[in-house]
Amino acid sequence: MSGDEDYKRMFHQALRIRLVEERIIDLYPSDRIQSPVHLSIGQEGAAVGVCNGLRDTDLLFGSYRGHAYYLAKGGDLKSFFAELFGRATGMAGGKAGSMHLAAPDVGFQGCSAVVASSIPHAVGAALAARRLGKDQRIVAVFGDGATEEGVFHESLNFAALHDLPVVFVCENNGYAVHAALSARQAYSISKLPAVYGIPYTRIEEGADFVAVDKEFTTAVADTTGPKFIEIMTYRSKEHVGVADDFHAGYRTDVEFRDWQAKDPLVQDTALVEEYQPAIEGEISEAVNFAETSPLPAPEDLLADVI
Amino acid sequence: MTDNPSPSEPLSYAGALLETMRGALASNPHSIIMGQGVDDFKGTFGTTLGLADEFGAERVMDMPLAEEGMTGIALGATLNGLYPITTHIRADFAFLATNQIINLIAKYKYMFGGLFEVPMLIRAVVGRSWGQGAQHSQSPQSQFAHVPGLTVIMPADSQSILDMYPYIVENYRGPVISIEHRLLYDLEFNVERGDPNRLENPLTSRLIREGSDVTIVATSIMVLEARRAAEHLAKTASIECEIIDLNSPSHPDADLILSSVRKTGRLVVADTSWRPYGVAAEICRMVCENDPSALQAPAVSLGMAPAPCPTAKSLEDAYYPNLTDLTDGIARLVVGREQHGVPLADETSMRDVYKSFKGPF
Numbered sequence: 212m213s214g215d216e217d218y219k220r221m222f223h224q225a226l227r228i229r230l231v232e233e234r235i236i237d238l239y240p241s242d243r244i245q246s247p248v249h250l251s252i253g254q255e256g257a258a259v260g261v262c263n264g265l266r267d268t269d270l271l272f273g274s275y276r277g278h279a280y281y282l283a284k285g286g287d288l289k290s291f292f293a294e295l296f297g298r299a300t301g302m303a304g305g306k307a308g309s310m311h312l313a314a315p316d317v318g319f320q321g322c323s324a325v326v327a328s329s330i331p332h333a334v335g336a337a338l339a340a341r342r343l344g345k346d347q348r349i350v351a352v353f354g355d356g357a358t359e360e361g362v363f364h365e366s367l368n369f370a371a372l373h374d375l376p377v378v379f380v381c382e383n384n385g386y387a388v389h390a391a392l393s394a395r396q397a398y399s400i401s402k403l404p405a406v407y408g409i410p411y412t413r414i415e416e417g418a419d420f421v422a423v424d425k426e427f428t429t430a431v432a433d434t435t436g437p438k439f440i441e442i443m444t445y446r447s448k449e450h451v452g453v454a455d456d457f458h459a460g461y462r463t464d465v466e467f468r469d470w471q472a473k474d475p476l477v478q479d480t481a482l483v484e485e486y487q488p489a490i491e492g493e494i495s496e497a498v499n500f501a502e503t504s505p506l507p508a509p510e511d512l513l514a515d516v517i
Numbered sequence: 518m519t520d521n522p523s524p525s526e527p528l529s530y531a532g533a534l535l536e537t538m539r540g541a542l543a544s545n546p547h548s549i550i551m552g553q554g555v556d557d558f559k560g561t562f563g564t565t566l567g568l569a570d571e572f573g574a575e576r577v578m579d580m581p582l583a584e585e586g587m588t589g590i591a592l593g594a595t596l597n598g599l600y601p602i603t604t605h606i607r608a609d610f611a612f613l614a615t616n617q618i619i620n621l622i623a624k625y626k627y628m629f630g631g632l633f634e635v636p637m638l639i640r641a642v643v644g645r646s647w648g649q650g651a652q653h654s655q656s657p658q659s660q661f662a663h664v665p666g667l668t669v670i671m672p673a674d675s676q677s678i679l680d681m682y683p684y685i686v687e688n689y690r691g692p693v694i695s696i697e698h699r700l701l702y703d704l705e706f707n708v709e710r711g712d713p714n715r716l717e718n719p720l721t722s723r724l725i726r727e728g729s730d731v732t733i734v735a736t737s738i739m740v741l742e743a744r745r746a747a748e749h750l751a752k753t754a755s756i757e758c759e760i761i762d763l764n765s766p767s768h769p770d771a772d773l774i775l776s777s778v779r780k781t782g783r784l785v786v787a788d789t790s791w792r793p794y795g796v797a798a799e800i801c802r803m804v805c806e807n808d809p810s811a812l813q814a815p816a817v818s819l820g821m822a823p824a825p826c827p828t829a830k831s832l833e834d835a836y837y838p839n840l841t842d843l844t845d846g847i848a849r850l851v852v853g854r855e856q857h858g859v860p861l862a863d864e865t866s867m868r869d870v871y872k873s874f875k876g877p878f
Binding site: 270272301303304306311323332333335337342514517 | 547549575580581583585586587588589590591592593594595596597598599601616617620621625626627628629630631632633665666668691
């Protein structure tokens with residue numbers, strides 16, 4: 212039955228993302244990945260659910276926490292690991308690292324490490340899509356902290372003013388770096404879209420990729436203007452790096468355990484057992500590809516500047 | 518180009534801008550112009566006037582007061598197939614867009630290993646005189662030219678605009694920041710239309726006048742000042758100035774500059790901004806690193822006084838280098854002593870130009 216098939220397919224994607232990042236955690240102490248990593252562990256369901264209905268021609272703009280979207284959108288795994296390893300075969304030839312992933316062949320249009328800075332790019336891409344008559348969905352993905360930046364508001368205003376077909380996806384994991392949102396935001400994110408007249412949808416269960424896919428698809432069914440979707444999610448690792456940080460005092464592992472209780476990748480052990488061996492094999496192959504790939508050539512240093 | 522015998526006609530700087538903006542919209546159906554007031558009755562000081570009516574509001578878009586947002590929108594638009602031209606009616610406002618310009622646009626090709634190109638044109642207008650003050654007068658060429666990935670140009674006359682803008686819009690695959698000068702807008706220059714492809718690379722320095730005694734490397738309105746100084750010194754003291762319009766602070770023609778300095782042995786740099794870490798410093802670095810023995814005397818540089826721009830006319834007159842300062846600096850350098858005996862230029866000649874400029878813009 213198709214519902215079950217959808218669940219399994221998305222489960223596989225989400226598990227693949229998690230296992231990729233767990234491999235990064237394993238590799239990190241070896242220093243073979245010399246790049247700051249912002250892991251998505253805990254947030255895979257949002258990426259998989261959002262990307263499930265997107266085509267390669269639909270464009271998505273991401274942030275420095277971009278591994279999950281890169282993979283969910285269809286980015287190549289070998290060139291992903293090669294990029295993290297700083298190899299010539301990386302998706303950007305070793306110039307992007309973890310924070311600037313892109314895969315334009317599948318509509319993944321780049322990630323910025325400056326919070327909120329890629330949001331207007333989605334708005335501009337939507338302007339172009341309408342002007343050029345392209346049948347495309349344009350999606351901006353950003354975190355809750357990005358709503359504090361001025362350019363977030365500038366982007367919403369312009370998209371609403373011109374009724375541009377852009378989808379703003381806010382992943383709310385409750386923390387901007389190490390601060391709870393209540394300590395940073397005098398507003399409620401849920402009330403901001405209405406200020407600009409943009410329809411708002413809150414997806415409560417971010418780990419449930421089937422629910423995310425369904426609610427996202429419903430929310431964006433009308434393609435005539437901007438949409439705002441807030442997905443409640445949870446980041447299990449530290450803001451940057453591969454460690455747990457529950458000892459740091461800004462959050463407790465109680466909420467982590469609550470989240471795990473809702474996480475299909477934790478709960479559905481039967482499917483994990485079924486899929487894990489093949490995925491681990493694929494990951495090992497990609498890591499091996501990265502390790503055996505050449506370093507960038509010295510002349511690459513000054514290539515593609517202008 | 519003074520020595521070219523081909524027929525020429527007068528065209529104002531603003532007229533050249535309007536002509537090339539219309540040309541950009543007419544030649545490329547994917548081009549759009551975005552900026553504050555581009556569709557209003559003043560039309561960016563006349564340079565976008567009537568274009569919204571002619572090409573439609575969707576291609577000539579007034580923008581909210583959101584410089585970073587506008588510039589990020591332009592980047593997203595070019596990534597998805599449009600050619601955006603953004604405008605800042607004062608270059609100072611472009612500083613609000615520096616996150617997008619420096620962190621994103623300058624790096625979008627390199628950072629992703631060449632997966633993307635982001636062709637676009639950013640126009641920023643420098644203000645001067647009639648009380649522009651500290652935040653309507655800055656000339657940001659050194660800030661932007663410092664950053665790899667950006668091409669920065671400073672058209673000094675109408676010909677430069679005709680040579681560069683169509684080339685940029687039609688042929689250039691990278692982001693360009695053009696720093697225009699408001700005081701040049703109403704001035705007329707002789708232009709030659711000829712073959713638009715006659716220059717192999719229009720986005721670099723130009724030889725404006727040949728001379729044997731001193732090399733003047735100038736930017737923007739200082740090129741005009743240098744022309745006036747050269748005419749005065751040739752007439753009154755038989756000093757022959759060679760003038761190079763830097764034209765592209767990010768991509769100067771080093772060979773042209775170095776060979777000129779080798780010939781004349783003397784260097785004057787006249788820029789529209791501050792001297793430290795700016796165009797003057799960069800040209801001196803170029804000479805020092807490549808051929809320090811080419812200089813027979815210490816280099817001379819002119820720029821804005823090292824302060825924010827004041828509004829009072831009396832202070833502003835002292836703030837900018839004028840024709841007197843320029844002719845005095847050149848004469849001291851060429852004659853080799855403070856008391857050079859060369860009559861200084863009548864500075865009212867340039868003041869007359871500035872006087873014809875009436876505010877508020």
